[in-house]
Amino acid sequence: MGITREDTRQVVAVDVGGTDIKAALVSVGPESAVALLRRRRRTPRAAIDENAPDDARAAAGARTAELVIEAVSELIDELRAEADGPVHAAGVAVPGIVDEDRGVAVYSANLGWQDAPLRELLRARTDLPVAFGHDIRASGLAEVRLGAARGCRDAVVLPIGTGIAAALLVDGRMLRGGGFAGEIGHVDIGHHERCTCGAVGCVEAVASSAALTRRYAERVGRPVSGAAEVAVQVEAGDPAAVEVWNDALDGLARGILLLVTLLAPEVIVLGGGLALSGDLLVAPLRERLTALISFQRVPVLRTAELGDEAGCLGAALLAAGIQEDR
Amino acid sequence: MGITREDTRQVVAVDVGGTDIKAALVSVGPESAVALLRRRRRTPRAAIDENAPDDARAAAGARTAELVIEAVSELIDELRAEADGPVHAAGVAVPGIVDEDRGVAVYSANLGWQDAPLRELLRARTDLPVAFGHDIRASGLAEVRLGAARGCRDAVVLPIGTGIAAALLVDGRMLRGGGFAGEIGHVDIGHHERCTCGAVGCVEAVASSAALTRRYAERVGRPVSGAAEVAVQVEAGDPAAVEVWNDALDGLARGILLLVTLLAPEVIVLGGGLALSGDLLVAPLRERLTALISFQRVPVLRTAELGDEAGCLGAALLAAGIQEDR
Structure with missing residues (x-):
């Protein structure tokens, strides 16, 4: 029918x-x-x-x-x-x-x-x-209703682009916090680089596609077109690319661990340009997160389904x- | 009437x-x-x-x-x-x-x-x-309906006792996360001490009343009755007490900053035994938090009203x- x-x-x-x-x-x-x-x-x-x-x-x-x-x-x-x-x-x-x-x-x-x-x-x-x-x-909301988090009551949708912020679904509701909720890009995960927000140690300062591009360009001393270029160099085995990629993975894993500890999502949906890297992102991120989790509820990691x-x-x-x- | x-x-x-x-x-x-x-x-x-x-x-x-x-x-x-x-x-x-x-x-x-x-x-x-x-x-819920967070839509109630966990009110609702939400005691804030949960760097490992008691006892080499005794020694100016008290304040401030960044509470209610220290806790915590906040919504810090x-x-x-x- x-x-x-x-x-x-x-x-x-x-x-x-x-x-x-x-x-x-x-x-x-x-x-x-x-x-x-x-x-x-x-x-x-x-x-x-x-x-x-x-x-x-x-x-x-x-x-x-x-x-x-x-x-x-x-x-x-x-x-x-x-x-x-x-x-x-x-x-x-x-x-x-x-x-x-x-x-x-x-x-x-x-x-x-x-x-x-x-x-x-x-x-x-x-x-x-x-x-x-x-x-x-x-x-x-679109990923929750129509995409990779369909049917979930507790989920995080995390677009990784120029910046990083999350949509937080808890108990079947999208959190607003007066419009301020979800700024996971600006939590301190313990590195020493300064973020555009003024603070030091932010997830975004090492793990956004802009940060990956900038940090790789600094190491190779030439302009870099974007995070996709860094991903290509990671697959080619360039040590500088592998280094900044690993920093991004470490930063994302630590940021996601905070969300897991505080909000216990069943599913984490990785979106934005970086999610196009698929298993170059998801598999090592899953590995890092598994190593970091102690008593927390272990989430499933998935890439977004609805793109831009x-x-x-x-x-x-x-x-x-x-x-x-x- | x-x-x-x-x-x-x-x-x-x-x-x-x-x-x-x-x-x-x-x-x-x-x-x-x-x-x-x-x-x-x-x-x-x-x-x-x-x-x-x-x-x-x-x-x-x-x-x-x-x-x-x-x-x-x-x-x-x-x-x-x-x-x-x-x-x-x-x-x-x-x-x-x-x-x-x-x-x-x-x-x-x-x-x-x-x-x-x-x-x-x-x-x-x-x-x-x-x-x-x-x-x-x-x-x-009691503090939200009857106590220090009356009238708030976005609040964190944070009892600091043997352990540390938070009640998270967002958009007028208490978050559950399948029963797992709110474990702010077990987020990594970057110190090097091991927590009872198995991880390193947890808020609880330096900021719970149990941690304050244990860490002060280690420094003075004698049994300590509890966090209240540490507080008395802080007021008396004992350097070892001041040191562990400051570690606890730093840890709490960093944990609260995470909550502020992710959930944007208007009010944070400090409860549990440690809140009985009043301004020995609240005033320096407010100072640290103000120094750490950049773009986030600044919360009001208060002590709980309903006690145990x-x-x-x-x-x-x-x-x-x-x-x-x-």
Whole structure:
């Protein structure tokens, strides 16, 4: 028996990233979400001088918020116009610190905005109900509902990209902590390198794809294109690549151990660019974690299933109202 | 206007500890819980040789579970018999790993039981509805509903006693993680001493009252009665006491920083014996935490308000059904 018309809702979903805005028209069913149409454009930003004073930076952040609202509204209008049938709602996920309850983008270091009431502004501009979420938690929700953590009550979804932060599902609910929860990239795991956040010893400072790239480039004294290049050199047996890769694995294992001790996930889903390395990442990480665990519940490690569409699909789930109380 | 009869429920609450079982007849109102009668007795244990084989230990654990059920049932019967009016339910909190959903005491290193279905056994024995909980989470719930974390949606209640574990309230809900959540005593904060759990670097190995006592005794070469004696020596300016006290503060600050980074509590409630030291603990801990925090939400540090009655009051709240879905 097929899914009937009443079981599915058509929504527009938008994932605002630091580089690109991804949007999709998504058909959301009881246990599925399928992108019917996709759009992508560069994330607009107000120009700002690196050395500008604080008030000029704040003004630029506010202006960036306006530009993003304009771009997101246009994407929603375009996809809505092309939709076959009514669009139930829009779902928008953004990075940084996000207060889902109030619909406010509290802060983004990358985009510069502060306390931008994006949900209300988008609702006014698009005349659609708008669900508003956090990029990491929206991606995590998609993996929990549709991907690698399907059926779990306790799971961590951990995208490893330029930065590292986690979506924390505990007792079947995605933790928010007022918008601040999940910053596993910035826990101290005992090394001596300084992080962009100002602290020393952060997971992110050795284990993000940006850190892998930078640390390998420092050792070989030439530009490196990204973590994928480091992975290739690891497989080729380059000692400098193996060294920084092992540092990243050690850092990730120690960060994950903290999550295991505090929250006891059954499953840990590794996502982001680094997860594309598959068993070059997962197998040695599993080995390290097994060696570190004493009394804790041992989690299953898996790679993400939804790739870089997870953010859009999560925003779509929020829009379809399937997970309103999560 | 007083609280009417319909707003309050009379329950029997029992807090099973490693040393004592505390029980109380408690009147639970919408925003209050008052112990009307109290009982206390030693926690019974099956005798077991230190070097006994595993199956003998398992049998002793099962026997201890039977003895505890017998003792708890008797306390419930006694308090019920003395109650003026009907008793709505019993609430029982126990230590170790507790599966609240199934009502099972999964494991206690201290009491030796494994997978003991205590809720069902107590219900059969007492012919009362029985709410079953975890000692730390029950105490935490009491501080959240009635004590130092009243009104918070995001809080950590951290009893510092022989061991260290936390009750984690996030988004208004107490985290369970299948019964494993909150083991902040066993995260690695980078020192080199071995913990009773087998790992190196645990918070508990330097910051529990047992660790403070042991580490001070090692330095002064004489028996020490407890952490309170160490605190007295800190105030007297004894360098060895100051050293181990500072190690404990450093360890606690680093452990709390992890909680702050991952869960963003608004309030951290310090409980257990060590919290009786008040500003000898809280003021320097606040100073250390402020120095360590970079981008994270800064929590308020407070001492617990309910003392060692928190466990019983939390069990009473569970029994009254006020917090059934937490």
